[in-house]
Amino acid sequence: MSGQRVLQVEGLDVSVGRRGLLHDVTFSIDRGERVGLIGESGSGKSLTGLAVLGLLPEDVHARGTVALAGVDGNLLELDERRLSHIRGREVAMVFQEPMTALNPTSRVGDQVAEAILLHRRCSRGEARRAAVELLDQVALPAPAEAARAYPHQLSGGQRQRVVLAIALANDPELLVCDEPTTALDVTVQALVLDLVVRGVTARDSALLFITHDLSVVATVCERVLVMYGGRIVEAGPVEEVFRRPRHRYTQGLLEASDLEQAQEHTRLRTIPGSVPPAGRFPAGCVFRNRCTHATRECETLPPWTGPSPEQGYACFHPAHETAQVGS
């Protein structure tokens, strides 16, 4: 991997028995880059995040490579002992439900200090002071007092900020967030998103941000990967993809989002049909059974069109074709 590259995922296939869950997922993230992974529920976003964290469930079979800066070898092939050293240091995570990451019987300051002591040589006192400093960075009011609180004494938004403090404690190369603000109300959500951006920017960490919410991606990320049916169907700079989506799935997502409603004052449209269960997506283009532009050609797998895995789309009849010719 080049010096700037933090994460490189190549040809990632994940399956359970004969059911394919992820297909040929390929992307990379450089130092300091913030990349969004979007798609409807059931598209394969969380599985992709778990693969990157070496946290795939035991019953799934994974092929391909996941390479992380500072780690020798393919993450998919490392044993749990190696992975536990990497997690929290090279790569850290924030999930939707903060209580799954916190210990209900331990003070939050101690939990942050523990995370520091796990990967750093310092005294307990130093770790405690660093913990208070981290709680201050995630905007917990009166951080020294907050450090003595138990998780149940904090609000949902405060708990998620403690989880973020733990995730940032060892200056990870990569932070993976999976719907971290979905359970929070809108004003708290804005604060947490801002803290995530500030946290990774201050550390020059790479960010993989998973969400079904396009407006969140527009706020947080500079690049986006659009996932459907366990495949990346489109990728590119957020501004470009949102302004001029090419894949018909991306176009549908945008038309169904508040983002587009806000711009065009139109009524909420939805993508026709629903996401099939894993393994039940059509052959050829995975979006074929819901796409109003589908032709016979779409019964074969659309090739990737674009200069790199970071920019392009896989669609036979892309949107904005004429706009491109004319511009």
Ligand SMILES: Nc1ncnc2c1ncn2[C@@H]1O[C@H](COP(=O)(O)OP(=O)(O)O)[C@@H](O)[C@H]1O
């Ligand atoms: N351990 C598993 N065994 C079988 N199917 C799974 C497993 N984990 C996830 N899936 C299926 O894989 C698909 C993608 O799941 P997921 O990555 O959680 O989607 P998303 O995060 O985009 O909502 C879903 O259909 C889900 O039911």
Ligand code: SF4
């Ligand atoms: S490849 Fe065909 S079915 Fe798939 S999104 Fe494009 S037009 Fe629709």
Ligand SMILES: [Mg+2]
């Ligand atoms: Mg998910």
